[in-house]
Amino acid sequence: MVKVDERALPGVGMRYDFDGRYGKRVGVITHRDGRRELFVSERDDPDACAMSITLSEDESAVVADLLGGSTVTRRLEGQMQDIQGLAMDWLPLLPHSPFHHHPLGDTRMRTRTGASIVAVIRDGTAIPAPGPELPLLPGDTVVVVGTANGVRRAAQLLNGDPIELPPGHPLGRAQGD
Numbered sequence: 001m002v003k004v005d006e007r008a009l010p011g012v013g014m015r016y017d018f019d020g021r022y023g024k025r026v027g028v029i030t031h032r033d034g035r036r037e038l039f040v041s042e043r044d045d046p047d048a049c050a051m052s053i054t055l056s057e058d059e060s061a062v063v064a065d066l067l068g069g070s071t072v073t074r075r076l077e078g079q080m081q082d083i084q085g086l087a088m089d090w091l092p093l094l095p096h097s098p099f100h101h102h103p104l105g106d107t108r109m110r111t112r113t114g115a116s117i118v119a120v121i122r123d124g125t126a127i128p129a130p131g132p133e134l135p136l137l138p139g140d141t142v143v144v145v146g147t148a149n150g151v152r153r154a155a156q157l158l159n160g161d162p163i164e165l166p167p168g169h170p171l172g173r174a175q176g177d
Contacts, residue, residue: 011088011145019043024050032087033152036060054092087148090121091155093140098160105132112163113153115146 007015009029017027017039025046029037034057039049055063093099099107110116120127120134121141127134136142144154153163 011086012090017041017046031089032148033089033155034060035155038063085147086145087151088118088143088145089151089155091142091144091151091158093136093138093142094159095138096160097136097138097158099136099158100138101135103132104130104134104136107136107157109144109154109157113146113150113157115144115150115154117142118145119143 002018004016004018009015011032013030013032015027015029017025020026020040020043023043025041025043027039027041027046029039031037036055036057036059037052038055039052041047041049104117104120107117117130118128119142120130120136121143122137122139126143142154142158144151146154155161156163
């Protein structure tokens, strides 16, 4: 029987992982915005990710169906932690991001999404509390904090996707700025 380890990631979601039969650690990070991150790491260093892929909610459901479903998936909604409405996520700057080589301030992140950039991870090094002049580079990971919806909008903004806001939302006026 495979033992699945569960660990809360405050402000992010949950981490589920297990030792695979062939010497690897396999897991899933369930983000508060619905994304799932599949990862593989070495058994002796489960925090050093060897490979990962991020799936949307819909893609995750398809993979779960293909794998025959999971008791973890069925219990997931009841186990997500809500820390007074706070969410945090690590958002990779994808290759098609419109913000490559632009100063962080060009994102207007807080105005456009309601989320704040609290750090940038570059080449494995954290740049905490970056100023608006910091250029965003391919391969950077942006750490954002806000509501779950704000974090979702931040991911959309960084990827160059339209930001989805409900009609009449106060941030809707800033979206086209």
